Amino acid sequence: MAVSHKALLLPGPQGQLGAHVPGPRRGAHLRTRPRRARAARGGDGPGRGDAGARAGRGDRERQRRGRDTAGAAEAGALSRIERLGPEHLEPGARLLAEVFNRAPWNERWTPETARAELEHVLNTPGSFGLVIYAGGSLAGLAAGHRHPLDRGEAYYLREMYVRPELQGRGLGSELMRELKRALKDRGVSILYLITHRGIPAESFYRMHGCKVSRRDVLMYVEL
Numbered sequence: 102m103a104v105s106h107k108a109l110l111l112p113g114p115q116g117q118l119g120a121h122v123p124g125p126r127r128g129a130h131l132r133t134r135p136r137r138a139r140a141a142r143g144g145d146g147p148g149r150g151d152a153g154a155r156a157g158r159g160d161r162e163r164q165r166r167g168r169d170t171a172g173a174a175e176a177g178a179l180s181r182i183e184r185l186g187p188e189h190l191e192p193g194a195r196l197l198a199e200v201f202n203r204a205p206w207n208e209r210w211t212p213e214t215a216r217a218e219l220e221h222v223l224n225t226p227g228s229f230g231l232v233i234y235a236g237g238s239l240a241g242l243a244a245g246h247r248h249p250l251d252r253g254e255a256y257y258l259r260e261m262y263v264r265p266e267l268q269g270r271g272l273g274s275e276l277m278r279e280l281k282r283a284l285k286d287r288g289v290s291i292l293y294l295i296t297h298r299g300i301p302a303e304s305f306y307r308m309h310g311c312k313v314s315r316r317d318v319l320m321y322v323e324l
Contacts, residue, residue, distance in 0.1 A: 110294050110303070110311035179237075180272060182279050185230030185244055187223065192239045193232065194219050200262040205300050219244065222259055229256070231283065233263075233276045240267050243280050247289055256284050258294040277309050295319065 185193075197219065198210035210218075222228060222244045230244030241263035247256050258280075263273045284292060294311070296302045 110296060110306050110313055180233055180235045180240065180275060182231050182233045182276065185223070185232050185242065189232050189239065189242070190216060190219055190223065193242045193244075196239060196242065196264060197260065197262060200265060203265065205297065219260070222246070229284070229287070230260075231276060231280050233272055235264075235267055235270075235272060238264075240264050240272050241276050243276050245294075247284075247287070250291070253290040254288055256289045256292045258292055261294070273305065274309070281309075 194212060194215035198212065198215040200206075201208045202210055222230065225246040227247035228244070229247060230242065232239060232243075233241045241261075243258065243261040245256055245258040245260070247254050249255075261273075261276070263276070281292065292311075293314075294306065296306065
């Protein structure tokens with residue numbers, strides 16, 4: 102595990118958490134689809150061959166956008182969010198291993214260790230999490246625990262992930278928005294997490310208001 106690949110992310114205005122940061126864990130994983138740059142519009146334009154190629158690319162791009170829009174609408178129309186509970190342990194553990202055993206994480210979760218991880222999160226005092234369903238199947242999960250600070254309650258987002266084939270359809274954003282709303286309703290004033298630097302997950306959390314802490318340092322020692 103390379104500490105240089107970690108980043109402590111805090112939401113909203115720059116927060117100060119002091120020295121205690123549970124971990125080391127990569128915290129959460131979601132991929133976001135990068136935006137494609139729009140082609141510049143020329144004046145008189147190139148020759149017919151180039152124009153035909155561009156037209157073909159334009160048609161394909163419009164078709165792709167149509168499929169993406171339809172997919173996002175379908176996922177949103179069929180999605181539902183509910184409180185994380187023991188009944189989500191087995192499917193949540195299978196999904197955890199499926200997500201984090203892939204790049205960029207390349208971790209080595211087994212059914213047993215993934216189940217133990219989620220069971221630990223569920224049994225931690227202050228545990229709170231949500232799951233999102235799409236088309237009747239578990240599509241994503243967000244889990245962590247609340248704990249007191251000197252100025253109120255904080256929430257450590259220990260795990261967050263979305264089924265790989267459903268990423269890029271807005272389910273992760275829907276889950277994050279609902280998690281923040283539910284935590285705020287429960288009196289939580291700050292959410293924090295640990296993730297790798299320079300991957301789509303970091304961009305996703307920044308998009309949802311998270312910032313990198315300039316004060317806190319993630320430290321660990323192998324025993």
